Amino acid sequence: MSVALDDLARRLPGLRLLAGAGDLEHYGRDWTRRWTPAPLAVALPATVEEVQGIVCWANEHGVAIVPSGGRTGLSGGAVAANGELVLSLERMNRVLGFDAADRTLTVQPGMPLEAVHAAARGHGLVYPVDFAARGSCSIGGNIATNAGGIRVIRYGNTREWIAGLKVVAGNGELLDLNRGLVKNSSGYDFRQLMIGSEGTLGIVVEATLKLTDPPPPAQTMLLALPDMDAVLAVFGLFRAKLALQAFEFFTDIALKHVLAHGAQRAIEGEYPYYVVTEFDVPDEAAQEAALAVFGEAMEQGRVLDGVIAQSEAQAAALWRLREGITESLAPHKPYKNDVSVRIGAVPAFLHAMQALLAREYPHIEVVWFGHIGDGNLHINVLKPAGMADADFIAQCEHVTKLLAATLKEHGGSISAEHGIGLVKRPYLDSTRSAAEIALMRGVRQVFDPNGILNPGKLFEAD
Ligand code: MLT
Numbered sequence: 394m395s396v397a398l399d400d401l402a403r404r405l406p407g408l409r410l411l412a413g414a415g416d417l418e419h420y421g422r423d424w425t426r427r428w429t430p431a432p433l434a435v436a437l438p439a440t441v442e443e444v445q446g447i448v449c450w451a452n453e454h455g456v457a458i459v460p461s462g463g464r465t466g467l468s469g470g471a472v473a474a475n476g477e478l479v480l481s482l483e484r485m486n487r488v489l490g491f492d493a494a495d496r497t498l499t500v501q502p503g504m505p506l507e508a509v510h511a512a513a514r515g516h517g518l519v520y521p522v523d524f525a526a527r528g529s530c531s532i533g534g535n536i537a538t539n540a541g542g543i544r545v546i547r548y549g550n551t552r553e554w555i556a557g558l559k560v561v562a563g564n565g566e567l568l569d570l571n572r573g574l575v576k577n578s579s580g581y582d583f584r585q586l587m588i589g590s591e592g593t594l595g596i597v598v599e600a601t602l603k604l605t606d607p608p609p610p611a612q613t614m615l616l617a618l619p620d621m622d623a624v625l626a627v628f629g630l631f632r633a634k635l636a637l638q639a640f641e642f643f644t645d646i647a648l649k650h651v652l653a654h655g656a657q658r659a660i661e662g663e664y665p666y667y668v669v670t671e672f673d674v675p676d677e678a679a680q681e682a683a684l685a686v687f688g689e690a691m692e693q694g695r696v697l698d699g700v701i702a703q704s705e706a707q708a709a710a711l712w713r714l715r716e717g718i719t720e721s722l723a724p725h726k727p728y729k730n731d732v733s734v735r736i737g738a739v740p741a742f743l744h745a746m747q748a749l750l751a752r753e754y755p756h757i758e759v760v761w762f763g764h765i766g767d768g769n770l771h772i773n774v775l776k777p778a779g780m781a782d783a784d785f786i787a788q789c790e791h792v793t794k795l796l797a798a799t800l801k802e803h804g805g806s807i808s809a810e811h812g813i814g815l816v817k818r819p820y821l822d823s824t825r826s827a828a829e830i831a832l833m834r835g836v837r838q839v840f841d842p843n844g845i846l847n848p849g850k851l852f853e854a855d
């Protein structure tokens with residue numbers, strides 16, 4: 394053990410510390426798999442006091458900390474490849490309280506999102522942010538990246554659902570931010586500043602989440618469509634006539650991978666585009682309205698085929714076609730873009746982007762899917778067998794530069810919901826102005842004067 398680690402063990406005798414090769418590898422990486430994990434050690438605190446103790450120790454010894462949740466991130470935000478201490482919050486994973494009057498659930502940061510869902514359901518309510526990694530990601534990580542997912546169209550991002558946060562700042566101080574207040578017009582809202590800050594300003598040690606009523610019964614539909622213009626037109630039609638809970642699209646290439654990975658085909662025949670959509674059907678009238686809209690889209694030739702789930706099991710099977718995509722692509726080491734534009738700017742951006750990708754990736758498989766109703770597209774570029782990792786990344790980075798310029802022209806963002814981390818750091822200036830980035834650095838300096846929290850993520854370390 395190093396002198397610094399000896400000192401940490403001496404100061405916090407109850408702290409669980411891991412330094413075995415397997416643990417360093419496991420806790421040093423996220424789902425990006427691009428960097429070789431090389432942390433100094435892994436600390437698994439069980440209390441807020443231990444988190445504070447670690448942060449104070451890190452300041453004294455000049456050791457960087459990588460805050461760590463479920464490490465399902467796709468931008469390298471939780472990668473520890475430079476001798477950092479990984480501070481895993483996985484042992485701090487309990488519900489701390491439920492307030493029926495406020496309709497809030499207070500939890501520790503290491504709780505998996507799925508466990509948060511279950512706890513909310515236990516009180517007859519829901520925590521509505523949801524996405525495929527629900528079983529493995531943690532609520533603390535969701536907060537650090539302002540996670541979005543499949544129901545943003547109805548409920549918004551994580552940011553909308555945080556009533557209060559307790560955070561250990563970079564100087565070790567414990568901040569109690571907003572304390573669950575609905576109305577609080579008393580100056581800067583540091584709670585919101587922490588959300589999406591990717592562990593660079595503070596470590597979330599407790600979160601008070603807003604809950605809401607369960608949605609009405611829903612129906613799930615899979616649609617097959619001829620082209621991207623039809624996807625956008627059908628979105629407009631469905632949004633105008635139905636109460637949407639989700640509207641997700643993917644291409645035939647995505648379907649090919651997800652079927653090869655074990656999902657069940659739901660529509661016979663091959664079509665270029667697919668949509669999984671879910672909408673409220675509180676009564677028979679709503680059900681009839683949904684059938685009428687479906688019929689209208691078929692008549693217009695914008696929907697070529699479709700399936701309406703007749704049971705929960707069938708709905709889950711349709712969802713698997715969309716939610717299984719990330720896992721099915723993982724063996725192909727995808728380079729991931731996660732971009733967004735205003736909903737109104739989607740058609741023009743899509744045409745420019747389609748032309749760019751066809752030109753720049755002529756012999757490479759590119760998979761599109763995502764949350765089209767939020768203006769958020771996932772572009773996964775698959776590494777051809779036999780191509781060296783470094784050559785593949787270099788080519789993708791070249792194209793991402795061009796994509797970033799296209800996004801800038803259309804007023805979009807280089808990261809819709811995965812965060813900047815290490816992967817998108819070179820392109821931050823396509824989305825944020827120089828003045829904004831300078832302010833971001835200044836804010837970081839205030840909360841973390843010695844730059845020990847997740848240095849190198851979001852922007853280069855000072
Ligand atoms: C998803 O929506 O499935 C993920 O955020 C996208 C991805 O894996 O690129």
Ligand code: ZN
Nearest residue numbers: 542763771810
């Ligand atoms: Zn997504």
